[in-house]
Amino acid sequence: xxxxxxxxxxxxxxxxxxxxxxxxxxxxxxxxxxxxxxxxxxxxxxxxxxxxxxxxxxxxxxxxxxxxxxxxxxxxxxxxxxxxxxxxxxxxxxxxxxxxxxxxxxxxxxxxxxxxxxxxxxxxxxxxxxxxxxxxxxxxxxxxxxxxxxxxxxxxxxxxxxxxxxxxxxxxxxxxxxxxxxxxxxxxxxxxxxxxxxxxxxxxxxxxxxxxxxxxxxxxxxxxxxxxxxxxxxxxxxxxxxxxxxxxxxxxxxxxxxxxxxxxxxxxxxxxxxxxxxxxxxxxxxxxxxxxxxxxxxxxxxxxxxxxxxxxxxxxxxxxxxxxxxxxxxxxxxxxxxxxxxxxxxxxxxxxxxxxxxxxxxxxxxxxxxxxxxxxxxxxxxxxxxxxxxxxxxxxxxxxxxxxxxxxxxxxxxxxxxxxxxxxxxxxxxxxxxxxxxxxxxxxxxxx
Numbered sequence: 352x353x354x355x356x357x358x359x360x361x362x363x364x365x366x367x368x369x370x371x372x373x374x375x376x377x378x379x380x381x382x383x384x385x386x387x388x389x390x391x392x393x394x395x396x397x398x399x400x401x402x403x404x405x406x407x408x409x410x411x412x413x414x415x416x417x418x419x420x421x422x423x424x425x426x427x428x429x430x431x432x433x434x435x436x437x438x439x440x441x442x443x444x445x446x447x448x449x450x451x452x453x454x455x456x457x458x459x460x461x462x463x464x465x466x467x468x469x470x471x472x473x474x475x476x477x478x479x480x481x482x483x484x485x486x487x488x489x490x491x492x493x494x495x496x497x498x499x500x501x502x503x504x505x506x507x508x509x510x511x512x513x514x515x516x517x518x519x520x521x522x523x524x525x526x527x528x529x530x531x532x533x534x535x536x537x538x539x540x541x542x543x544x545x546x547x548x549x550x551x552x553x554x555x556x557x558x559x560x561x562x563x564x565x566x567x568x569x570x571x572x573x574x575x576x577x578x579x580x581x582x583x584x585x586x587x588x589x590x591x592x593x594x595x596x597x598x599x600x601x602x603x604x605x606x607x608x609x610x611x612x613x614x615x616x617x618x619x620x621x622x623x624x625x626x627x628x629x630x631x632x633x634x635x636x637x638x639x640x641x642x643x644x645x646x647x648x649x650x651x652x653x654x655x656x657x658x659x660x661x662x663x664x665x666x667x668x669x670x671x672x673x674x675x676x677x678x679x680x681x682x683x684x685x686x687x688x689x690x691x692x693x694x695x696x697x698x699x700x701x702x703x704x705x706x707x708x709x710x711x712x713x714x715x716x717x718x719x720x721x722x723x724x725x726x727x728x729x730x731x732x733x734x735x736x737x738x739x740x741x742x743x744x745x746x747x748x749x750x751x752x753x754x755x756x757x758x759x760x761x762x763x764x765x766x767x768x769x770x771x772x773x774x775x776x777x778x779x780x781x782x783x784x785x786x787x788x789x790x791x792x793x794x795x796x797x798x799x
Contacts, residue, residue, distance in 0.1 A: 371696045372684060376676050379703040383672040386710045390669065393714065394662040400461035405566040408459075408468050409510025412565035413650050414450075415572035415631045416503030416539070417517065417557060419443040419479060421546070422495040441487060441494075442629070444622045445557070448477040448575025454584035456655050463718050467655050468566045469584075470512070477575055479555040487623055496546040502529065503559070504539045504572070504631040504647070510564035515540050517559045539631055568592070570652035572631075573613035576622055580611040586655045593651025611651055620646045661717035661725065664769055668726075669710050671765050676706050682757045683741070692745050702737055709733040730762040 421441045426434055452473040459466045484491065503515060503526055515526040519542075526540035570593055571580050582597075585606040591597055595617070597609040615622055620629050629644050680699060687694050709729050716725035734755055742751040 368696065369684065372680050372699055375696060375699055375703060376673065376680060379676055379700075379707060380673060382704070382707045383669060383710070386672075386707065386714070387666065387669050389711070390662055390666050390714055393718070394666075397464045397662065400464035401466050401566070404459055404461050404466040404468070408566055409564040410507040410566055411568040411570075412471075412510055412563055413506040413570040413572060413647050413652075414473065414475075414504065414561070414563075415647055415650070416501075416574060417445065417475075417477075417559075418502045418504075418536070418539075418574065418631065419445075419482075419499065419544075419555075420502060420536070420541075421482075421499040423489060423493045424495065425493065439626055441489060442624050443479065443482055444574045444576070445477045446480040446576045446622075448475065448573070448578045450475050450571055450578070450580045452569070452571075452580070452582050454569060454582065454586070454653075454655070456584060456586040466566065468564070469569065469586075469655055471561075471563050471565065471569060473561045473563065474558070475561070476556075476558040478557065481553065482551040483623065484551075487625065491548050494548075496548065496550075499544040499546045500541045501526075501544055501557075502536045502539045502541045502631070504536070505561075505563070506647075507565065508540075512562040512564060515559065515561060517542060517557055519544065519557050520555055536631055568652065568654045570647075570650035571611075572647050572650040573611075573618065574646065575613075576615045578611075578613040580613075580651075581608070582610075582653060583608045584653070584655065588655075590654040591651075592654050594649045595651050607653075609653065613649075613651075618646075618649050620644065620649070661714075661722040664722045665710065665714050665717060667769055668713065668765060671768070672707070672710065675709075675761055675765065676703055678761055679703075679706060679737075679758065682754060686750055686754060687745065690745070690747070690750060692747075692750075694744055698740075698744060702740065705733055705736050705740070726762075726766055730759070730766075734758045734762070 419442070421443070423439055423441055425437050425439055427437060450473060452471055454469050454471045457468045457470065459468050484494070501517065501519065501524065503517070505511060505515075508528065517524045517526060524542035524544075526542045529536045529539045529541050569582070571578075573580075573594075583606065587602070587604050587606060589602065589607050589609070591600065591609060595611065595613065597611050600609040601607060629646050631646060679702065683694070683699070683702065686692075709732075712729035712732060713722075713725050716728050719725075720728070737758060738751050738755040741754055742748065745751065
């Protein structure tokens, strides 16, 4: 009887051990999940640091304008037949707008976290052609010329380094924050004008110079019937964003230059409108629960961002944890079985914990050195620790070297996948196929 039990145990020993190792792989996913929580927590702290520094400097900036606003009266009959005069607003956008902006990036730190700030100098020039009152079914006599004003939008006025001054033909206007009564011109600066009927029948030229602080992003709203934007900066890693990409861009290590051109027929708003049909602020509710359309939704420009986000890459690498653990355990299992060695499942668990600690090392070092250097440090430390441990278990430098080479190849493979995002699925599929082929080849030597 004892001989039969011993025989059954010898035949099923490898199967039982394999099942135990498989269960151990699944158990190790629990600490891997906790590592993901730590990464999310550290990333949230980084976002809080960025928000704190930006709130004291200035947030993301969107420049809009100028917009010409002319009040007018409309006579209408009330329900009881009496004649009423109702006041309305007519909004006109310029026919031509040229913007040239130079952005100087500034890196600031909040603890260990890096925040991208900038200061910019922007020049805006353009003109209003004859106002198309007939298209809006307005007459000269209804217009309140002496109450006209011009408006420009700045999304975060905290970033203004000086007063906004607008040259309007031969006059110099100082713009002040908008009164809260105009729902269409939230987050705007205005200046009163003294228009006459004769003024609107000829071109009106304007120009302005703005010095502005901001963080992470600078956008421009194409309010001109024809809008041309040129943006220059010493930041070498821009991300062009918004409603359209630049028509030309030149990106070098010393900085970038980008140019946009926008025409009115490519936008979702007209050159002129009445009352609160559109707003220069973000989407805000109208009275009655509807939503006003924001012209800033068509803005475009650039993000000045930190090119290497260690948290995102570390999170992606953790998602390969089950693959790394499974391949390492499979290689170790084949090595010990083919070479008639015996390793306790508890020692497998210690190797698994070393593989999990790789990600905590990667996370902690990446906050100081960047992802690539941190990956090299964490890989060397993990391979060295496992190699030292396995050498003591197997008492063989040759087998230890084989497993160490496998670990180096595995970490190099994962690193390559992380760098080549567009080809990650292709490389992953090919790598898994080749790995399975190697395991199938060496598993033929196992005597079940």
